[in-house]
Amino acid sequence: MQTSFTPEQLRDPDIAESNRILRTCVHCGMCTATCPTFLLLGDELDSPRGRIYLIKDMLESGRPATEEVVRHVDRCLSCLSCMTTCPSGVNYMHLVDHARTYIEDTYARPWPDRAMRRLLAFLLPSVWRFRVALIGASLARPLARLIPGRSATAERLRAMLRLAPAHVPGPSAMERPGVFRAQGPRKGRVALLVGCAQQVLAPSINEATIRLFTRMGYDVVVRREQGCCGALTHHMGMRAAAMRAARANILAWHDEITREGLDAILINASGCGTTVKDYGHMFRQEPEAAAAAAVSALALDVTEALWRFGYRPTREPPGLTVAYHSACSLQHGQKVTAEPVALLRRAGFAVATPKDAHLCCGSAGTYNILQPVIAGRLRARKLAALEALKPDLIAAGNIGCLTQLSGGAVPTVHTIELLDWMAGGPQPAAGGAARGA
Ligand code: SF4
Ligand code: SF4
Numbered sequence: 315m316q317t318s319f320t321p322e323q324l325r326d327p328d329i330a331e332s333n334r335i336l337r338t339c340v341h342c343g344m345c346t347a348t349c350p351t352f353l354l355l356g357d358e359l360d361s362p363r364g365r366i367y368l369i370k371d372m373l374e375s376g377r378p379a380t381e382e383v384v385r386h387v388d389r390c391l392s393c394l395s396c397m398t399t400c401p402s403g404v405n406y407m408h409l410v411d412h413a414r415t416y417i418e419d420t421y422a423r424p425w426p427d428r429a430m431r432r433l434l435a436f437l438l439p440s441v442w443r444f445r446v447a448l449i450g451a452s453l454a455r456p457l458a459r460l461i462p463g464r465s466a467t468a469e470r471l472r473a474m475l476r477l478a479p480a481h482v483p484g485p486s487a488m489e490r491p492g493v494f495r496a497q498g499p500r501k502g503r504v505a506l507l508v509g510c511a512q513q514v515l516a517p518s519i520n521e522a523t524i525r526l527f528t529r530m531g532y533d534v535v536v537r538r539e540q541g542c543c544g545a546l547t548h549h550m551g552m553r554a555a556a557m558r559a560a561r562a563n564i565l566a567w568h569d570e571i572t573r574e575g576l577d578a579i580l581i582n583a584s585g586c587g588t589t590v591k592d593y594g595h596m597f598r599q600e601p602e603a604a605a606a607a608a609v610s611a612l613a614l615d616v617t618e619a620l621w622r623f624g625y626r627p628t629r630e631p632p633g634l635t636v637a638y639h640s641a642c643s644l645q646h647g648q649k650v651t652a653e654p655v656a657l658l659r660r661a662g663f664a665v666a667t668p669k670d671a672h673l674c675c676g677s678a679g680t681y682n683i684l685q686p687v688i689a690g691r692l693r694a695r696k697l698a699a700l701e702a703l704k705p706d707l708i709a710a711g712n713i714g715c716l717t718q719l720s721g722g723a724v725p726t727v728h729t730i731e732l733l734d735w736m737a738g739g740p741q742p743a744a745g746g747a748a749r750g751a
Contacts, residue, residue, distance in 0.1 A: 315366075317370060328415075345396035365390055369409060391674050392678060393673075394646035451478035455478055474683055492536060506536055512582075522730045545679060578622075587613060587643065593607075615711065617653040632736070636664070707725055707726070708722075727742050
């Protein structure tokens with residue numbers, strides 16, 4: 315693709331990077347066939363190619379983002395299905411990340427939109443703030459139907475209440491900072507990102523991770539200074555907040571790497587994993603560039619680590635069929651596709667994959683709150699494909715997807731909870747529900 319940035323514009327490293335990306339696009343349009351928003355809405359401007367043109371024009375003009383550009387970029391899920399399809403290797407992720415920051419810096423959103431984004435950025439990355447908000451939302455759930463109107467704000471408030479769980483679990487003792495010691499002969503040392511929203515919504519995921527890796531002979535380090543990975547604010551274009559969150563993690567883990575050494579940094583929420591693996595790029599012009607690159611190089615999804623470390627089940631096969639939902643951040647963002655399925659099969663589950671497995675479920679970070687109508691349509695489509703497999707359980711490796719797909723006919727569960735169960739851990743609640751226990 316031809317671009318026409320001025321030499322002065324190209325002195326900005328972010329523009330120079332986007333220029334390089336834009337020039338790799340040959341506008342063949344192959345990506346449109348696998349873009350969920352193009353498939354639903356049928357508008358070229360809601361396809362990757364259309365968005366690439368809009369972003370190119372916006373950046374070249376140097377003028378503030380327009381309402382039209384914002385509308386179509388906001389509708390992008392950042393699912394990265396287009397990157398898997400693109401034959402030219404266009405790095406759409408870095409391009410749209412830059413566009414979102416540019417929009418945040420130059421576009422004055424209507425105040426209800428701005429207020430909602432600020433509220434999400436304030437609540438979600440903080441464990442205690444999110445827990446308090448979630449308890450309030452779970453109590454207010456029955457009121458969702460009473461919110462009047464069809465405005466974007468009304469739809470978003472209804473979506474927030476609908477997504478709140480009926481019951482908010484209490485804090486887990488296993489997430490306190492410290493070192494969880496390996497059981498038996500020690501094979502290595504790993505750090506765990508315990509995250510933010512996930513540990514409030516489903517502390518059982520971190521508990522299963524710590525149990526399984528310590529049982530396999532690994533010390534699991536939970537650093538006090540680590541917190542949100544920064545993805546939630548990063549995907550809303552709030553660069554300063556995202557970098558602040560990421561920097562705290564980088565410094566904590568780099569300190570651990572240099573003092574005692576780490577074999578891996580474990581991530582059990584694939585949305586976070588895609589971001590942590592990108593820290594090296596995010597910090598390429600920062601003083602922490604080398605530390606960030608070292609952290610990214612050690613970041614592994616839990617299923618990648620289990621595969622490398624030689625996971626072995628100890629229980630008899632449970633006789634259950636699992637419909638495996640491959641989160642976009644795992645399959646498109648990190649290209650981790652084979653390990654989760656192979657591990658579930660090794661653990662004794664029959665694994666089925668749904669039709670159109672490459673398409674997003676509509677969760678996408680805060681997307682299911684900010685774009686509830688499109689997210690709802692994608693959820694219905696994904697649930698229908700999964701339930702058509704007649705599974706006992708739906709498994710996924712990302713809390714966002716699990717939240718989005720809960721409430722259907724089939725219980726949802728994180729992959730790590732099933733693997734922990736089959737290697738001697740307790741039966742997850744969803745496992746009991748599937749067996750009618
Ligand atoms: S498939 Fe790749 S090269 Fe073709 S239009 Fe899409 S982004 Fe551009
Ligand atoms: S990231 Fe997903 S929604 Fe966005 S353009 Fe690519 S395929 Fe479409």
